[in-house]
Amino acid sequence: MSEAGDQVKQGEFLNILKVRDDPRPLYFNKNDDESIDWKEGSDAAWAQEEGSCTKVLRKRIEPWLTSLFQSEHLSLLAGSGLTHAVHCLAQGKPAAGMNKLPLKTKSVEIDREAEKSAELAGREKGNLEDQLRIANELLRGLDILGDDSAGSLRDELKDGMSEFAKSILESEKGIVSADAEKRDQALNTLVTFLMSFASRTGVRDRLNIFTTNYDRLVEAGAELAGLHLLDRFLGNLMPIFRSSRLDLDMHYNPPGIRGEPRYLEGVARYTKLHGSVDWVQTGRDIRRIGLPLGADEVAPYLNVPGFQGVTENKLMIYPNAAKDQETANYPYVELFRDLASAVCRPNSTLVTYGYSFGDEHINRVIRDMLTIPSTHLVVISRDDNLGRIMKNYDEIGRSSQISLMIGPALADLSILTESFLPKASIDKTTSRMSELLKQRFDAQQGPVNQSSGKAQSDDLGGLI
Missing domain, CATH: 3.40.50.1220 (TPP-binding domain)
Structure with a gap:
């Protein structure tokens, strides 16, 4: 990890800023009295302003x-x-996070591969997306082999996706019901x-x-x-x-x-x-269903004509590819x-x-x-x-x-x-106002007159 990352992780300097022509990131803390506590070496020229x-x-x-x-x-x-x-x-609190699915079938193998996948991606530990991807790959392999555990894994994925969809809706509900x-x-x-x-x-x-x-x-x-x-x-x-x-x-x-x-x-x-939580695979199509913001669950909105056999396991949540391998990357x-x-x-x-x-x-x-x-x-x-x-x-x-x-x-x-x-x-209104004030100031100023500079400045201040 970089020196910058270490500093932020340890909480020594909570804020990092780099804009415009800053040659390197600047580190600082904001004090209770609204003053800035700059890290030594981060005292850029512009930062000396009171x-x-x-x-x-x-x-x-x-x-x-x-x-x-x-x-x-x-x-x-x-x-x-x-x-x-x-x-x-x-x-007053963060939304629900992406917790792992509570899988039992082949859970050791899935978790092990999920951790490897996360490590290759530069993450410290596997998340739900890693787990889903590995589980779906394994499910496809079990189907090919005709393994009896494929059915139980598919059922667990279905239940897990239902719970995950509920957690997403719970976050939405937390906002709209506040x-x-x-x-x-x-x-x-x-x-x-x-x-x-x-x-x-x-x-x-x-x-x-x-x-x-x-x-x-x-x-x-x-x-x-x-x-x-x-x-x-x-x-x-x-x-x-x-x-x-x-x-x-x-x-x-x-x-x-x-x-x-x-x-x-x-x-x-x-x-x-x-x-999205409201994208569903129906046959050959991917449709967006009419799922209200903050609904309790997805299942009731899948119980409509034309959606026979469609469950939460068909939700298009990356990388939930519970379908043929030929379309596994669609629509992502x-x-x-x-x-x-x-x-x-x-x-x-x-x-x-x-x-x-x-x-x-x-x-x-x-x-x-x-x-x-x-x-x-x-x-x-x-x-x-x-x-x-x-x-x-x-x-x-x-x-x-x-x-x-x-x-x-x-x-x-x-x-x-x-x-x-x-x-x-x-911005455009502000720009037009500035141009208007400049034109009025130039018109009032007339010929350059050094002795009347203060009065002209006062006139401009009155306009502003």
Whole structure:
């Protein structure tokens, strides 16, 4: 592990910042009196400014993020940290984690291979996804051999997937059933977070939102914000996943204006890289079912005509491939292809929030993206307890193309949305106001007159 990772893991310095032209990450703690305690050697020239922690950091961070958010191509990758952050605002505690399935059949063999898989991916221990992948591979082998234990393993996977789906729904329910005031605060913060990214002018490429989460928190926030999400699903009653990815978009015709339609604002492309709790395989199709946010369980919503034999074991949760090997990578291969095509292009900015760099298939795409000199990666995370973020930062080696905002003083969702993320919806208005004030000041100033400089400054202050 890198020196940076060791420091964060030990809790010596909780926050790491690297933006703009900082040659290396800076480490600091935020004191109770809002002062900054910089680590020795982290005293950059700009950090000598007096003032509260948030004020000093905002002047450094907000203009930088505002500039990056206006890149030609902008993408957001949201990890489990986003769900935990919103759940903490609503309930005061993190959401449910990804616990392993309580398997009994071949459990020793499955756990052993899951640990090996996790080690190869750079994780300290196996998680549910490792266990699912190994269990499904083993199940396929047992079916081929005609082993009697295949049936019991299949039943255990079915029960385990049902319990896992309930834990996802429980996290959703914890947010929507919270105290009204806290729930509204949490959801409003989520809306502000999403719109900071999505408020792009029509001449810019659409925001791409990617998430590794199985819950529908981003969809709920987009619905509240009036943000239109474009994904691969087509249809209204039970949308079907389509491999053909046409560049569908949303336009409008301004009243009284002839010509080409204009891009509608508030539109983003949305990809759930690891599937979703409401995606189900039905025959040859993958459909999105009408599962309410925070429902108690999935089973009642599968008891409909046309879904005969469909159980929770058919939920499309990565990498749950309880089907023929020929389709084992479907639809995930399509989704990962969308990620690569969106971020691996010139003048592209990728912002990660709450992503711990624990998925090697995603890390590989990020490394490939940074081989393009005009791309930039912004990592925002509340912590790096496992040291994976700083380890990848050191291994990639392209520090000038990476910005870091790690720690509660920087990545706490409330602080982030209030102080550091750009208010893109008002940037254009602010720019027009600044131009207007400048024009008025120049008009009042007239010929250059050194002696009247103070009065002219006072006039400008009055306008502001």
